[in-house]
Amino acid sequence: MDKVKEDIVPKAKRGKATNELVVEMKDVRKTFGTKDILKKVSLTVKRGENLVILGRSGQGKSVTIKCIVGMLTQDEGTVKVFGDEVSEMDEKELKELRVKIGFLFQSGALYDSMSVRENLEFPLTRVLKIDEQSELDQRVEEVLDAVGLKDAIDKMPSDLSGGMRKRVGLARTLIVKPEIILYDEPTTGLDPITSREISELILQMQEKYKTSSIIITHDMECARITADRLIVLNDGEFVEEGTYEELENSKTEFVRSFFK
């Protein structure tokens, strides 16, 4: 039993969070039609911190991170990233902000008409405007090496497994060196071993690239490995906040039910 417990201790160390707030959401409300998806949600993320958002499906977790990156605009409340209100940004400011925020989609969202190399070069040539092939090659190889997929450089997304697609997706997110990474269910649909590898990778990348992260997940193993702090959402509302151990022993039955 002790051996098993020892095995699941994460290999990477958590980065140290500072007190500087990089994301600050206050009393955010978002409705679609007549349905309230978010009702007065508030959260903060410190620099270097990994925040995990827990909640059942359809409770507004993805909407929360889409508001942070400006894909959706809140109806009420404020969403500040690096101190600036996202909903008040013009197109240029939003584009600049998005360079600093990486977004890893649930499916990896690799461009399926492009090879792995082209997928990784895309944000470099289009967003950072890097034209020099030697620099492109060096950065592509560096991130692929970091996610352990150097051999897949010339493969097409259709030739990759689910776990590999997520790794390449993470590499594409990391290649522009973002300060914040938003993970939308990074381990969904993966087997337990690959899920754990991805969770470890998230932690390793945080340590290596000094990023802050918001991780949406249902996978408690992923939450346990990656989270510095967790918040629980239910029915579009904030329920509880704390470390993994604190929430595991929560007085609220709903919160404890995630840990069973």
Add this chain to the structure above:
Amino acid sequence: MAEHELSGWKKWVEETGNQVNFFTGFFRNVFAGGFEWSEFVRQCYEIGYKSITLVGITSFIMGVVLTLQSRPTLVKFGASSMLPFMVCVSIVREIGPVITAIICAGKISSGIGAELGSMKVTEQIDAMDVSGANPMQYLVVTRILATTLMIPILTLMGDVIGLFGGYLAVNLADHTSWSLYFNKCLSSITFADLLPAFVKTIFFGFAVGFIGCYKGYNSNNGTESVGLAANSAVVSASLWIFFLDVVAVQITQIFFY
């Protein structure tokens, strides 16, 4: 009932507004700088080069059929010598542009609708957007400009092949020399036939690309919407081609005849 009708109108107004936004977004991005030349060339190849066989075969058959169908009537009136004239005017003014555009609506517009719809469903467009890249410029501008350029070229090629089909069909019944047939063809058409026919193919090309991109880019999430995007792209593009054709004919009547 009244409420239902009102909601129908509301949807129509909303859809029209979205199309206008997409239209202005396209032009804003055309002139925004950072044009995607390599993707544009790739799209020209995918849209133009890969449609040559289909457009060529269809145009050839149309030329043959038109000639074979018209010949008996012209013979009845003792006007069989007018056959090259009739075939040429019909193909250049109307059949060539419309048939090519309709084929492209079926092949290209649906393909673009399905491709962009699938990219939307699998969050690839969102991924491009949140990375700070410009999906409108990379995906939409290149495709619309490629169809706007390639469909007129395909039409010109289709016209020539259609006339060649007509020549072969004429020779099934009579012997007509190649030079006589083409001399008659060329002497029958004027600038007033060529220019409006060519200009309208530019609009057809724009409509084919624009509608395919609009339907795909704005498809709802879900695999069903990919099929719907492809299907509605063909239907809408075909209707727009006929509508633009009517407008083009009216304008041509006013300015050229």
